[in-house]
Amino acid sequence: MAEKPKEPTQLTLDLEETKASTSAKSNTSSYKVVLKDDAAQTPSRPAVRRKPSVNTRSMTVKISSRNKTDSPAWKPKSSTQTKQGGVSVRTRVQTVRTAEQPNPHLVQTHAVKGKSTTVARPKVQPPPIGKRKGYRKSKAAMLLIPLLAATLLFCIAILWWVISTQRDEYHVVMSPLVEDRAVIALNIERGMTARSVSLLLQQSGVVEDAQALLAYIVENDLATILKTGSYLMNNTMSFEEIGKMLTAEPEMVQLTIPGAFTLETIDAYLVNRLGFEQGTFLQSSHDLATAYGLSFTEGWLLGGTYSVNRQRAANDLALSMHQAMLEEVRKHLSSPLLEQYSIEELLIIASMIQAETQDVSQMPGISSVIHNRLKNNEPLGIDATTRYELNDWVNPIPTHALETKTPYNTRRRVGLPPTGICSPTSDAVQAAFHPADTPYFYYLHDTDKQIHFARTYEEHKENIKLYR
Template identity: 30%
Template sequence: MKWLKITLSVLSISVIATVLVVKQQVESYMKTPMKISEPRELWVERGASMNGTLNKLARQGDLIDVWKFKLYLKLYPEHQNLQKGVYQLTPKDTPLTLITKLNTGDVKKYRVTLIEGHTIQQWLALLQRQPRLEVDNDIFEQVLKLNGDTSGKPEGKFFPDTYQYTSSTKLLDILNQSYKKMQTELQKIWDNRAENVQVNSPYELLILASIIEKETAKPSERDVISAVFNNRLSKKMRLQTDPTVIYGMGERFKGNITRKDLREKTPFNTYRINGLPPTPIAAPSLASIQAAAHPADVNYLYFVSRNDGSHIFSRTLRQHNRAVNQYQRNRK
């Protein structure tokens, strides 16, 4: 019997040694990069199994020796948890980083930037090109309804910013976040506005900010342009600003404004109407809202483009006409 005990002991040692070797091989395999040549997505649907997901990766050539991966899961059954979603696979991924993603639900993050100075229609076109988003044409109106906002169009009421989302995020939730952020920031700025601001409500401030946004891209000019508009409103002068005319023209605008366009009486033609247009004409940036609420301490009433992104500001119509002749009509 002694020889049998010795034989069993040798076999046991051999089995244990084999198990340890296999375990080391499996753990080494789990740290070895997968066969992914370029970044791509892995879609894990609701109800998918871990084995099914691994088999799919093996069929696609992303995993070799998939049996080692499955053996690892036998050794560590706590890693069998699988969460649905879209995952980002990269050439640096190993089976270990993959299983960590699948276990924790570390799904792919997407980003969408709602650009300042753009209109709702431009944002809709942008959103329709975004991956993993379902876009209804009235989605902005849906957000207004959700918040009990019945005061006009959605134009200008959403905060331009970069928003992160996943494949399971609803666009309604992204835009609701944008809407609430705009309302919060707008109210904060309105509560701390300068005393000489010539508008009567946060919404009017938003309208004015949208015009400032479209008139200049130079940060140093925003509060000066704000002063021009506030000064004109104070004197009951018409704003006479081209971006409002362009907005009122809609799809008819082809790059130029004619004299006929300036004479046409639309709700947005500030050459023909008194005061502000009825709604914002674009999404103003936070800087433009700040400028609308804090105009510069200057008495300018006019400005004209230098054609390089900057403007010449004037106190009198005579000065303004000279600037127009010099920079717009090329006269000396």
């Protein structure tokens, strides 16, 4: 039968201080350890006899010393070991290191200084005024300011020269009556009803509500008298203005625009012939360029005779001249020059040919000289472009105008002018797209309007002596 386990005996540890011998160190204290069995005081059943055994228990008790030492040297830890009733008790005593004592476990890199220790710093004596480097400017800094000032003056001089020598890129300046507005080109074809016309105007952006425009046309009995044709309209027009434009009675008039007429000349022609306000045709030509996305109008209008509605002669004339030019260009789309030049560039050449001569037989030769110079990247030297810029076709060209580098001065500038300079005829367009094959680079007209060509400048000077 298993024996009932016995409850563990509770021991009480009493420490009794004993006097150390005089030979012991002053900082070491001894204690007597007494183990008491509290359970022995209370009656209990006799314990079962067991085989005697010896238990050895060891413990370490750290007790700080109550006495401070006056020795500056550090004392290592000390320990004492005693036996009491078969129990070994080891007591370790550790002294407390003061702040003045060095730590033996640390490497001392410098000596501990006292609180009263001060370091004497040498007095800094500044250099005399005027000898410091900060007071003296380097030679580079002294030269930088004059250099910047000279550069600024040079840039201002260049800018002034450019502004004073350059002219506006385009010669035609809009009259105060001319407005920059959104314009739409429309074609009213035969068979279109009032509803389809209203929808076309809405899709083009002339009106916002096609139904409202249709209601106006029906209420005013205009649906059956709408006229076919080409129109230039803008989104600022009222229903009444649109109705008048689409139903105006065709009072037709014939207008002849000779070759070499400019936009200003045509505008003045309409003022004198039909009593239009000055600038009316300039506005129409500007609207035409806006509607068709042209970079310029001068040169895109073909000279000739046109039948237009008197009430809207300016718009009709601009539209008719432009449509005639488109038809003429279609005839020459097979020209090999279209691989090198755009249609606009060839029309500029056609306008220059037209301004240089009215003799159809001379046009292919002049076109040949222009193309030969363009191919060699030489200035064209055509005075008609400068006359167009000055808007003076009669008086001699001033010397300063020929010496000033402007977009239209082909003596000083290489290449073509930015726009055409007049309305060319179909013969001039033919010559521009199909020039004669010649070796000439120069030509001049004598007093009888006869032309003389030359291959070199020396030959040209001889022609000047002979025919001028």
